[in-house]
Amino acid sequence: MTASRILRALLMRLAWLAVASLIAFGSAGVVAAMQHQPASAGRPELTFAGDEAARPALNAATDELGALADEVDVLGALARQALTTVVGGDLDVLQTLIAGGTAQLAVVDRQAAELRAAVAGVPGMGSNSALTVSGDLRRRHQGLVATIGLTVGLDADWGAFTGRALDAARLTTLLGRHDEETAAAAKEGSAANYEEALAMLDRSDATVAEARSLAERLGETADVSTLITWLDRNAEYDSALRSLYQSLVDARGRITDKVRAAFVAETEARARLPQDLRGMVVIMAEVAQGGLNQAVISIEKVRGSLSAALQVQADLEAGVTLPE
Numbered sequence: 210m211t212a213s214r215i216l217r218a219l220l221m222r223l224a225w226l227a228v229a230s231l232i233a234f235g236s237a238g239v240v241a242a243m244q245h246q247p248a249s250a251g252r253p254e255l256t257f258a259g260d261e262a263a264r265p266a267l268n269a270a271t272d273e274l275g276a277l278a279d280e281v282d283v284l285g286a287l288a289r290q291a292l293t294t295v296v297g298g299d300l301d302v303l304q305t306l307i308a309g310g311t312a313q314l315a316v317v318d319r320q321a322a323e324l325r326a327a328v329a330g331v332p333g334m335g336s337n338s339a340l341t342v343s344g345d346l347r348r349r350h351q352g353l354v355a356t357i358g359l360t361v362g363l364d365a366d367w368g369a370f371t372g373r374a375l376d377a378a379r380l381t382t383l384l385g386r387h388d389e390e391t392a393a394a395a396k397e398g399s400a401a402n403y404e405e406a407l408a409m410l411d412r413s414d415a416t417v418a419e420a421r422s423l424a425e426r427l428g429e430t431a432d433v434s435t436l437i438t439w440l441d442r443n444a445e446y447d448s449a450l451r452s453l454y455q456s457l458v459d460a461r462g463r464i465t466d467k468v469r470a471a472f473v474a475e476t477e478a479r480a481r482l483p484q485d486l487r488g489m490v491v492i493m494a495e496v497a498q499g500g501l502n503q504a505v506i507s508i509e510k511v512r513g514s515l516s517a518a519l520q521v522q523a524d525l526e527a528g529v530t531l532p533e
Contacts, residue, residue, distance in 0.1 A: 259333040259341035267349050270327035271522045274356055277320045278515040281360065284313045285508045288370060292505055295374050296493045298381030307371045314367050321360045328353045349525045356518045359511050370504030373430070376423050377496045383420040384439070384489065387413055391447055394454075401462075403454040410454075413447050427496055436492045442481050449478035 287310040294303045333342045334350050342350075394409035420440055424433050453471040460468050 256341060256343045260343050260346055262332045263334070263342050263346050263350070266327070266331040267346060267353070270324065270331060270353050271519070273320070273324040273327045274353060274515065274522065275519055277317070277324050277360070278512065278519060280313065280317045280320050281508065281512050281515060284310060284317055284363070285505070285512050287313060288505045288508050291370070291374050292501055295377045295501060296381070298378050298385065300378050300382060303374060303378045307374065310367060310371070314364060317360055317363065325357050328357060345525055349522060352518055352521050352525070356515065359514050363508065363511065366504045366507040370501060373427065373496070373501050376427055377493065377501065380420060380423045380427070380496070381489070381493065383416050383423070387416040387420065387443060390416060391443070391450070395450065398450070398454050403458045406454045407451060410447055410451050417444050417447070432495045435488060435495055439483060439488055439492065442483070446478040446482055449475040
C-alpha cells in the first residue's frame with residue numbers, strides 16, 4: 210500500500226469518528242431537552258403566559274387576605290375590651306361592646322366570603338397547573354387556599370363569649386348591689402327601724418337568689434367554688450341579721466334571751482364575711498377560666514394564622530425561598 214493510500218484511509222477514519230461524536234452529543238442534547246420539566250425554574254418561558262394571568266389574581270386575593278386580617282384585628286380588640294369590662298361589671302359598656310363585636314363579626318364573615326371568591330377565581334390552578342404555572346405561584350395559591358375557613362367557628366366562639374360575659378358582668382353587679390342592700394338594711398336597723406330593715410333584707414335575699422341562679426349556669430364551664438362560698442356567707446349573715454331584727458320586733462324593744470342569742474349569731478356571721486373585695490377578683494378569674502379567656506384566645510389564634518399566611522405571601526412574592 211502506498212503512503213498516499215494509507216494517509217487517505219486514516220483521514221476517512223478520523224472523519225467518521227468526528228461524525229459519530231457529533232451524533233452522540235446531539236442525541237444527548239435531545240434526551241436532556243425531553244427530560245426537562247415544563248414547570249421548573251429552568252424554563253420560565255413555558256409558564257410565562259400562565260404566570261402572567263395568575264399573578265394579578267393572586268395579588269388581589271392576598272389583598273383580600275390582608276383585609277380579613279384587619280377585620281379580625283378589630284374583632285379581637287373588641288373582645289379584649291369586653292373581657293376587661295366584665296371585671297368592672299359595667300353592663301352598659303359591655304352591652305355596647307358586645308353589640309359592636311356582633312356587627313364586626315358580620316363584617317368578618319363578609320370579608321371571608323370575598324377572600325374565598327378571590328382565591329377560587331385565580332386562573333390556571335386546576336389539575337394541570339404544574340404544566341402551566343410556575344412553582345412559586347402555585348405555592349402562593351396553596352397558601353391562600355389554606356386560609357379559607359380559618360374564621361369558621363368564630364360565630365360560636367363569640368356567642369359563647371358574649372353569653373358568659375353578660376352573665377359574669379351581671380354577677381359582678383349583683384354582688385355589689387347585695388352589699389349595698391344589706392348595708393342599707395343594717396343602717397335602718399341601727400336606727401331601730403326594724404320593719405324597714407326587714408323589708409330591705411327581702412331585697413338582699415332576692416339578689417342572692419338571682420346570683421345563685423347565674424352561678425349555677427356559669428358552673429357548667431367554670432369553677433365557681435369561691436363564688437358559692439361568698440354567696441353562702443353573705444346569705445348566712447343576712448339570715449342572722451333578719452333573726453336579730455325579727456327578735457327585736459317580737460320583744461317590742463326589750464332585751465330578751467332570744468335577742469341576746471340573735472345578737473351573738475349576727476356578730477359571728479359578720480366575722481365570717483369577706484373583709485374586702487379581693488375575693489371578687491378571684492371569683493372573676495374563675496369565671497374567666499371557664500370560657501371568657503378561651504373565646505378571646507380563639508380569636509387571637511385566628512389573627513396569628515392570618516398574619517403568618519400574609520408573611521408567607523410577602524416572602525414568596527419577594528422571591529424568598531421557603532422550605533417545603
